[in-house]
Amino acid sequence: xxxxTALPACPxxxxxxxxxxxxxxxxxxxxxxGTKRFSELRRSIGHISQKVLTxxxxxxxxxxLVSRKVYAEVPPRxxxxxxxxxxxxxxxxDALWDWGEQYKExxxxx
Amino acid sequence: xxxxTALPACPxxxxxxxxxxxxxxxxxxxxxxGTKRFSELRRSIGHISQKVLTxxxxxxxxxxLVSRKVYAEVPPRxxxxxxxxxxxxxxxxDALWDWGEQYKExxxxx
DNA sequence: CGGTATCCAAACTGATACTG
DNA sequence: CAGTATCAGTTTGGATACCG
Numbered sequence: 001x002x003x004x005t006a007l008p009a010c011p012x013x014x015x016x017x018x019x020x021x022x023x024x025x026x027x028x029x030x031x032x033x034g035t036k037r038f039s040e041l042r043r044s045i046g047h048i049s050q051k052v053l054t055x056x057x058x059x060x061x062x063x064x065l066v067s068r069k070v071y072a073e074v075p076p077r078x079x080x081x082x083x084x085x086x087x088x089x090x091x092x093x094d095a096l097w098d099w100g101e102q103y104k105e106x107x108x109x110x
Numbered sequence: 111x112x113x114x115t116a117l118p119a120c121p122x123x124x125x126x127x128x129x130x131x132x133x134x135x136x137x138x139x140x141x142x143x144g145t146k147r148f149s150e151l152r153r154s155i156g157h158i159s160q161k162v163l164t165x166x167x168x169x170x171x172x173x174x175l176v177s178r179k180v181y182a183e184v185p186p187r188x189x190x191x192x193x194x195x196x197x198x199x200x201x202x203x204d205a206l207w208d209w210g211e212q213y214k215e216x217x218x219x220x
Numbered sequence: 221c222g223g224t225a226t227c228c229a230a231a232c233t234g235a236t237a238c239t240g
Numbered sequence: 241c242a243g244t245a246t247c248a249g250t251t252t253g254g255a256t257a258c259c260g
Contacts, residue, residue: 011210012139018213022130029122038222054223061253062216075221076260082139085216088209093122099198100121101214103128106195107174148242159234164243185241188237 018063019089023048023056025096028082028089031066035081060086128173129199133158133166137207138192141176145191169193170196 009013019025030036030044031093042053057080060066065086071077082089117124129135140146140154152163165192169179169208170176174194182188 007214008141011214012135014210014213015206016132016135020130020132020135022126025122025126025130050223051255052253070222073221074260076223078222083218085213087214088197092202092209094206095202096125097121099202100124102198103124103195104117104121126248160243161235161245162233180242183241184240186243 015092019092021051021056022031023052024060025093027056028065028086028092029087031080032084032090032093035079038078038080041080047086065089125202129173129202131166133162134175135203136171137163137170138175138196139203141190141192141196142200142203145189148188148190151190157184175199
């Protein structure tokens with residue numbers, strides 16, 4: 001569970017504590033498109049090792065951002081999706097997206 | 111100068127490349143209040159070493175987010191402020207702020 | 221397939237000392 | 241005051257091997 005007493009006073013820092021890691025934001029970005037399997041996620045994110053992806057997903061599960069569903073099949077299937085809290089990060093991702101576009105325009109990318 | 115060819119295709123990744131570092135966002139947050147001297151910035155951010163703060167400010171200067179002004183005085187005075195591009199991060203900080211507040215409410219009621 | 225365990229190199233950090 | 245230089249200690253990350 002989430003240890004709310006450990007969260008910083010400043011809301012900005014709270015958010016950073018949860019998603020300042022670059023990979024986490026990219027995981028959210030990709031899961032906003034819908035549920036994904038572990039291997040799909042790994043491919044869609046780009047260059048990320050299995051170890052690091054696993055570690056990030058575990059932490060995000062603990063923080064209540066991501067939901068993990070294991071299917072008792074052979075071969076195994078594990079699906080990841082966003083919780084309501086995770087989905088609420090959409091506005092943050094949108095802000096990052098918009099700013100990134102603006103920045104490219106400012107520095108001169110067509 | 112900014113190496114625009116090095117920027118990722120995804121605008122979200124572009125933004126992360128520039129400010130995914132926790133300290134950079136806190137620097138922007140604090141400079142949004144106005145120009146600050148090096149030591150003021152260091153105090154307002156919280157626990158950050160001189161070395162790390164310097165490194166972050168240098169990178170942000172290179173990326174066109176922060177402006178550095180040196181006064182030829184004794185003792186020396188160096189003031190940091192946001193460029194227009196840096197100030198435009200206000201919307202991103204706001205999104206992070208709002209989400210952080212919402213998150214606390216969510217985990218608080220649970 | 222989706223992990224975990226282990227090893228090792230690289231990166232980051234903190235403390236300290238020194239400078240213009 | 242606002243840095244730079246240096247070095248030890250810790251953390252992180254990639255590569256590899258193996259398991260349910």
